[in-house]
Amino acid sequence: MSDAGGMPRVRPREDRVPWARRVRATIANQQFVLFVVLVALLVFFGSQNSRFFTTAEFTNLIIDFCGLILLAVAETYVIISGGIDLSVGSTVAISGVVGAFAMETLASHHVGEVAILLVGTVVCAGIGGAVGVLNAVLITKANLVPFVATLVTLSAGAGMALVFSRGADVGSNPAAISWSATGAWIFTWESMIVIAITIVLSLVLHFTAYGRYNFAIGSNAFAARVAGIDVRRHVASVYVVAGVLAGLTGMFFYIRLGAGAPTSGIGDELNAIAAVVIGGVSLVGGVGVMTGTILGAMILTVVTDGLIFINIQPTWNQVVVGAIIALAVVLQSLRPGRQGASA
Amino acid sequence: MTEQGPVLELDGISASYGSVQALDDVSLVAHAGEVIGLVGDNGAGKSTLIKIISGVQSPDSGRVVVDGEERHWRSPHDAMQAGIETLYQDSSLAPHLSIGSNIFLGREIRRGGLLGRLGFLDQRSMERKALEELENVGVTVPLSRRTVSQLSGGQRQAVAIGRAVLWSQHVIVLDEPTNHLGARQSQEVLHVIRRARERGLCVIFVSHTLPHVIEVTDRIVVLRLGRVVRDAPTSQYTVESLLATITGLVAAPGS
Numbered sequence A: 001m002s003d004a005g006g007m008p009r010v011r012p013r014e015d016r017v018p019w020a021r022r023v024r025a026t027i028a029n030q031q032f033v034l035f036v037v038l039v040a041l042l043v044f045f046g047s048q049n050s051r052f053f054t055t056a057e058f059t060n061l062i063i064d065f066c067g068l069i070l071l072a073v074a075e076t077y078v079i080i081s082g083g084i085d086l087s088v089g090s091t092v093a094i095s096g097v098v099g100a101f102a103m104e105t106l107a108s109h110h111v112g113e114v115a116i117l118l119v120g121t122v123v124c125a126g127i128g129g130a131v132g133v134l135n136a137v138l139i140t141k142a143n144l145v146p147f148v149a150t151l152v153t154l155s156a157g158a159g160m161a162l163v164f165s166r167g168a169d170v171g172s173n174p175a176a177i178s179w180s181a182t183g184a185w186i187f188t189w190e191s192m193i194v195i196a197i198t199i200v201l202s203l204v205l206h207f208t209a210y211g212r213y214n215f216a217i218g219s220n221a222f223a224a225r226v227a228g229i230d231v232r233r234h235v236a237s238v239y240v241v242a243g244v245l246a247g248l249t250g251m252f253f254y255i256r257l258g259a260g261a262p263t264s265g266i267g268d269e270l271n272a273i274a275a276v277v278i279g280g281v282s283l284v285g286g287v288g289v290m291t292g293t294i295l296g297a298m299i300l301t302v303v304t305d306g307l308i309f310i311n312i313q314p315t316w317n318q319v320v321v322g323a324i325i326a327l328a329v330v331l332q333s334l335r336p337g338r339q340g341a342s343a
Numbered sequence B: 001m002t003e004q005g006p007v008l009e010l011d012g013i014s015a016s017y018g019s020v021q022a023l024d025d026v027s028l029v030a031h032a033g034e035v036i037g038l039v040g041d042n043g044a045g046k047s048t049l050i051k052i053i054s055g056v057q058s059p060d061s062g063r064v065v066v067d068g069e070e071r072h073w074r075s076p077h078d079a080m081q082a083g084i085e086t087l088y089q090d091s092s093l094a095p096h097l098s099i100g101s102n103i104f105l106g107r108e109i110r111r112g113g114l115l116g117r118l119g120f121l122d123q124r125s126m127e128r129k130a131l132e133e134l135e136n137v138g139v140t141v142p143l144s145r146r147t148v149s150q151l152s153g154g155q156r157q158a159v160a161i162g163r164a165v166l167w168s169q170h171v172i173v174l175d176e177p178t179n180h181l182g183a184r185q186s187q188e189v190l191h192v193i194r195r196a197r198e199r200g201l202c203v204i205f206v207s208h209t210l211p212h213v214i215e216v217t218d219r220i221v222v223l224r225l226g227r228v229v230r231d232a233p234t235s236q237y238t239v240e241s242l243l244a245t246i247t248g249l250v251a252a253p254g255s
Ligand SMILES: Nc1ncnc2c1ncn2[C@@H]1O[C@H](COP(=O)(O)OP(=O)(O)OP(=O)(O)O)[C@@H](O)[C@H]1O
Pocket: B017, B020, B021, B022, B040, B041, B042, B043, B044, B045, B046, B047, B048, B049, B089
């Protein structure tokens, strides 16, 4: 528009933040608090057992983090869009089992190792995507609420994984296991791939139109619709993406185990949702930051692994996780103006 | 302004929600540079008519004609592309997004080059332009990086109106834009409406505040129980006669 007019322009009032307020704002910043908690946990476990700070242990930490983070990324997208996906854990199991079956079949036909893993990845992602499509249809066509729709696929997926595998691990692939032990420094190859996917999806969420629409729909679906956004199509796509991420996690567990286990991932949707909640994503939609989810997943991983390291019964794990969630939620409710953490 | 055909024509529009007949054979003709008041009691059908104009809903029967061409909106996006912008009674802003993001929602500015083609947004340009363009249509808001949820009700309304006005090509539909506004802010809204008229836009203004309607409109259409009961130049109404026509306590003159 033209800038030429002689009319005096009203300058918008800049918000002035003196340094003291800036410091206080940083402390109130959820991300900052999570980071401090993460460092404190690492220091604590390291001080209890010096072997915690070894390359081997960090490699394990990262592997466990990677088994959780794609599910947490999936939940971040879904929850910010105003929904929830309870089915991701079951989808890990069903896609892992079906993928393992496909890879087993290929192996019996003497197909090369690399080709088998590539095909397996595609099959796992495809099965995950198919579950996502089913969720999308139930939600956007049959108009079920996401909680119910994905509860249906949670049950069905877990059941199908058991039926399909007859309750036992599918296949045996020692080559996958030995491959999974290679990599660079503290990163195994498959961990690097997972981390790369996480980074890409973080950028997409916060810097692209697709991500912007995700926030807009979760914030006010009517506003998004009348702004010309195809809300149904977007919501459908989010569940498909979540399914694919769960499928890839199925492949990730297959590589670690050298087999597809019908129990892999079962119940992990709750850990993923926990990571998201700890990370400050609002369960009613429209608000959240991917770095929060990443920090949340890191904290959960460090606690789970650290408790084992200092010889505390793993049964305590759930209790500690519950306490952390409660703490995170209380912290969030104390934060002033917590509406404003997004795009 | 040269003589032109109407920018918007509604012809025999009917719509119902189940057994409720919300609109019954409603017709209306709107020209460029004209401000039309649409009034009527609660439930008279004003918002329903507006949702039909803006493509949120489809009529059961009747025609919507824009610039002489009959149109069938499949979505609000179609109506927007035809130059019709709407401020809905139900908030049409996303509270958790910034002012700038809201102004450009669905029309985001992308970055140049490959990143832009991959869908990456030029957030800085959007924030800057949002303020400029809002000022151009006469709306002043605080820093555009603020989220809408951090604004007062009146400021939110200003942002929503500003967005409708600045994107509009032909028709602006404002459903109760002065709702929740104080006296001064209401006057500012009326000022924005006048400026839109000067720019040659057609404004359809829905309000229950009759003095505002009389002050700013050229013509007033009165709806009662889904029917048009009077459509006349504003000069033929007083607040009292308008009120009487809305409530139906006095027979509308000429009917
Ligand atoms: N979503 C809906 N479902 C069912 N009935 C509806 C719906 N929306 C409106 N109606 C009915 O349609 C009729 C017209 O409603 P509408 O919202 O158009 O009125 P209005 O003139 O905008 O009223 P107000 O001044 O209160 O905003 C009313 O009888 C209302 O109850």
